[in-house]
Amino acid sequence: MTLTDQQRDEIRAAANTVRQDSVRMTNAATCGHPGGPMGMADFMSTLFLAHLNLNAENRHDPERDRFILGNGHTCAGLYSLLAQKGLFPSESLLEFRKFGSPLQGHPHRNLDLGIDMSTGSLGNGLSVGAGMALAAKQNNWETRVYVASSDGESQEGQIWEAATAAAHYGLSNLTVMVDFNNIQIDGVMREVMDVRDLREKYAAFGWHAVDIDGHDIDAVDGALCAAKEETTRPSAIICHTTIGKGVSFMEDKAAWHGVAPNDEQAQEALAELGA
Template structure:
């Protein structure tokens, strides 16, 4: 288990790589990548059993990035875990790169599902969790959803099926940053109250601050003890977390920083070195 200081160091480097690769590609989605860094760092370093040796094995936990536009986050975490080379991150969104704008499970080791069409990832995760039950495979399935993504009807079919099939090996997380592509989720198509809705669909719901490592870790631990229903971690987050001028700005959903903005972002994140 990594302590808070170590997790912070990994998260910070992941944030730096996210802004660097998006700036280098001149396209990508920084806001929703940065908001989920703390949860996904904790998941990959302290919760899931994925590593270099078992990456291609069926005998490990699975993660589905249902909000596939946050691919820079997934690639940066995989690099931090040593599953893909860190240098490769700068090929993000280039022709012939394995690291396309939305993740492709056929090319990238550690990518467990190809995603990008919002709503579909959670359905895949439900199928994977059902398969694990049928195979008597005790490994768990984790899935990250955006709050805007929950405006997709398919999410609710998946939520209903997960409860119906008592998938207690499934843990979903909602990155509740309250923004989607064009503005506030409450203005675009209000999906709230998401916690109450998942509860009504038969899920065990845990509400946390998605930037507090103690709360994140406790929630994952609690989820492992829940029997007979799936768990939702409903995480309050800040879109663009860690880069002041990106925080809570819908405009940074899918825009790349220019050279000057990259410099400022990296300064705020403590410089350009891998320390």
């Protein structure tokens, strides 16, 4: 299955909205993590618009797909996509990180809003995703489980315990999408803690694993389609991305991992994004 021109337009528009929302939400909150979700916007939008079977009608259906944001700090992008898919009104986005808001600075499980797992403490998402995928198989559900992860999160040992178990149980309904932007909280990956070639690592653990340009929505769609063809192995899609993608002064800078743009920077960023 290839994307239609209309799907491509819709995914690109959704990704641009994710980038604008990430800027607006962190600016309004005066804190948060804008860079990661801007880099993930293209592959996340392709997943949410063209593959993930989750919408306002089926949010409580046990046989729906599941999505876990293992790298929970990038939740501005998740909230933007859930709002775009009609799980809650977009106006709520500006309550991000405010006291009493369900849109916390790291995801808090809330099935009414489409948030399948509380995350933020890195390393847990893939384990829980593997458990969900195993349960789905045992129940003979069509459910697919998607986990977003990151290069920084791949420094956590628990990721590799989950990778071992998922291959052992043949969880072909599990797909991890790894945001590989070469950056984590403290700087460049190979200076902080080099995780090396994640495609080779997942393959060595018994996974179907591919490297793609995480900004190429046709490549993302192709990799997600290929994952669905697997019958015995879980799939890892290593998405090579640029943190802060779309805004010249934010691109490829670790500084934008966890700092909100001030009013002037937000205005400049939104102008670059065509707002």
